[in-house]
Amino acid sequence: MTEKTYGYARVSAKDQHADRQLEALIHYGIPRSAILVDKQSGKDFNRPAYQRLLKKLQAKDVLVVKSIDRLGRDYQEIIEQWRVLTREKQVDIVVMDMPLLDTRQGKDLIGTLISDIVLQLLSFVAQSERENIKQRQAEGIEVARKRGVRFGRPPKELTMNFEIIAERWREKELTSKQAADLLGICERTFYRKIKITEAGGICDQT
Numbered sequence: 450m451t452e453k454t455y456g457y458a459r460v461s462a463k464d465q466h467a468d469r470q471l472e473a474l475i476h477y478g479i480p481r482s483a484i485l486v487d488k489q490s491g492k493d494f495n496r497p498a499y500q501r502l503l504k505k506l507q508a509k510d511v512l513v514v515k516s517i518d519r520l521g522r523d524y525q526e527i528i529e530q531w532r533v534l535t536r537e538k539q540v541d542i543v544v545m546d547m548p549l550l551d552t553r554q555g556k557d558l559i560g561t562l563i564s565d566i567v568l569q570l571l572s573f574v575a576q577s578e579r580e581n582i583k584q585r586q587a588e589g590i591e592v593a594r595k596r597g598v599r600f601g602r603p604p605k606e607l608t609m610n611f612e613i614i615a616e617r618w619r620e621k622e623l624t625s626k627q628a629a630d631l632l633g634i635c636e637r638t639f640y641r642k643i644k645i646t647e648a649g650g651i652c653d654q655t
Contacts, residue, residue, distance in 0.1 A: 454511040456484035457502055459519045470515045473545060477513055508539040511553065516546045517572060524576040531568055615643060 456474035458467040467486050474484050485498040506512065512534060514520060520534075521527035534540050535552055544550035549567045611632060618628040629639040 452509045452511065453505075453507070454479055454483065454513060455502060455505065456513045457486075457499065457519060458484060458515065459487045459496070459499070461522070470519070473515050474513060477545065479513060503533075503538070506534070506538050506540050510538075510540045511543060512540055513543045513545065515544075517544050517550065517568070518579075521572075523579070524572045527572040527576075528569065611642065612646075615646065618643075 456477070456479040458470035458474060460467050460470075467488065471481070471484060471486070475481060485502045487496040487498040502512070517527060520530045531542065534542055541552045542550065543553065547567065614623065614628050614631050617623045618625060623631070625636050625639055629636045632639065634642075
């Protein structure tokens, strides 16, 4: 059986793009049909494309990734997936960003040892960098909050004719959907504002 070469790309959110990874894999010589892409969080590593890839891979096949952190979201996952791929599936792995992580080279004991050491070091560095990014983000958010910055979707402001439209709705001249559309809000928000005004409260802008 002829060994096959596959590429795998992953982005951590659906609104991100894998274009750079795809370009690198195609430039490496992998046809687009042999590249599998996941566009969602690897929170529990239950990624459909990756699971399909595992079923396709046979012994002596080659898996190419742009960087080591495409195999997992943290140190433990990367090490575990490396073990599954190289030991259980018996496939070779090529990490484009790190030539030392090419299991096709150095099949002797020394080569394997060097590859494993580099893998664990890079996995640790990748996880440390992610943790540092999260910490910096948390610190930035905390500083902004102390300055009075409010996070989340900005509140939808109501038009000045809210009471007029609400009265037309009460008189059944408008449906709740029509009233909400005229105000530029959703029906749920419209009903919430109605409850506030009927309770005698101030209809704020949140």
